[in-house]
Amino acid sequence: SKPIVAIVGRPNVGKSTLFNVIAGDSIAIVKDTPGVTRDRIYADCSWLNYNFTLIDTGGIEPDSSDVILSQMRDQAQIAIDTADVIIFLVDVRQGLTDADGKVADMLRRSQKPVVLCVNKVDSFKKMEADVYEFYNLGIGDPIPVSASNHQGVGDLLEAVSDHF
Ligand code: GDP
Numbered sequence: 001s002k003p004i005v006a007i008v009g010r011p012n013v014g015k016s017t018l019f020n021v022i023a024g025d026s027i028a029i030v031k032d033t034p035g036v037t038r039d040r041i042y043a044d045c046s047w048l049n050y051n052f053t054l055i056d057t058g059g060i061e062p063d064s065s066d067v068i069l070s071q072m073r074d075q076a077q078i079a080i081d082t083a084d085v086i087i088f089l090v091d092v093r094q095g096l097t098d099a100d101g102k103v104a105d106m107l108r109r110s111q112k113p114v115v116l117c118v119n120k121v122d123s124f125k126k127m128e129a130d131v132y133e134f135y136n137l138g139i140g141d142p143i144p145v146s147a148s149n150h151q152g153v154g155d156l157l158e159a160v161s162d163h164f
């Protein structure tokens with residue numbers, strides 16, 4: 001059966017934007033989940049010769065900061081339980097946060113393949129140095145993308161498909 005790829009990360013890092021770029025660039029059958037109007041949760045995607053199911057674990061996200069970490073833990077657990085490859089998405093503009101570190105620990109312990117992706121790298125020259133800080137998460141090479149500019153997504157999918 002097709003591999004499952006899950007996107008995990010803090011609210012506002014760009015999970016839904018990235019999801020829509022990957023799903024939209026593929027010839028995809030998108031299953032709209034009833035009751036969830038804004039976010040598509042599952043998409044059947046294809047890229048090159050690969051077919052996979054993409055999950056946005058974010059769904060509807062809380063505004064209040066004290067529930068963000070617990071929700072991220074829940075998302076990470078869903079990803080660990082269901083996915084073959086996890087995209088851990090962080091935000092170069094917000095930088096590295098404590099919550100990112102805690103979730104990275106959880107993902108590392110799971111021993112699932114994790115691809116670390118740094119979003120909002122809209123200008124590669126300017127932001128390159130800021131991407132290096134994410135090496136401190138200890139889950140491998142950060143892959144810079146700009147989901148809203150559709151940049152870097154091919155490199156990301158190449159790294160993801162290495163684990164299929
Ligand atoms: P989610 O909460 O993780 O699903 O994040 P969203 O996909 O809803 O995006 C949160 C905000 O970040 C939105 O205003 C997006 O337009 C913006 N955003 C997403 N990707 C990028 C990007 O590559 N660059 C910039 N500058 N903004 C982005």
Ligand code: MG
Pocket residue numbers: 015016017039058059061
């Ligand atoms: Mg979202």
